Amino acid sequence: MDFKNVDMGKLALQLRKPEGDVGTEVGAAMAQFNMGAIAFTIECLDIQPTDHILEIGFGPGEAIAEVVRLTPNGYVAGIDHSPVMLEMAAHRNHKAMMQEHVELTLGDARALPYEDESFDKVFAVNVFQFWPDPTTELAECHRVLKSGGRIAFFLTHPTSWLPGIRETGVFTAREADDVKKNLANAGFTNIEIRETKTEPDGKGFVVMGEK
């Protein structure tokens, strides 16, 4: 899919929640577009082989596959509110799901279906922009993280967004310092910003914190 020659309003809604055949195409494009962002976020997470990890908004499931590879003695959970993305990610991670190394769930970040203190790491790549007021989502992330656990959000910087996408109003534009404040308000500590410039994604940053 050529992201530059489509209706930006429709594309923005598809990026927020991929649906139908177009959603499958958008998912395939995401897998390419977010590759560098995923690699950078995973690097920041310092994943250990026994970690229990949650990804929010897994999309087509590329990051899940990489995290599975890095946690041979761990466990990986993923949640996404798009049935189309669940289907794509389940196809991509079929073997690991059969081995009960991974569990993918249809659901919303505002109500995470996990016990308190379940995960060593929680992360999301280009999902935070869809949370205009992230208070509930961050409270949920804080609840499911173990004490000492790490959270990481990657956001493509608004200056690297596709032309016209900002005007759709579907995405909330934030600087790294805004996200840092959001994390601090939610009770996270040792908050750190790491900036990157990865092609083809353009400029982006990870904001990390600890519980």
Ligand SMILES: C[S@@+](CC[C@H](N)C(=O)[O-])C[C@H]1O[C@@H](n2cnc3c(N)ncnc32)[C@H](O)[C@@H]1O
């Ligand atoms: C732009 S895509 C990014 C997908 C993937 N993280 C990647 O890097 O390719 C955003 C994803 O987050 C999911 N999503 C957005 N808001 C969500 C929410 N509140 N709860 C669960 N999933 C959400 C969408 O369905 C979509 O799959």
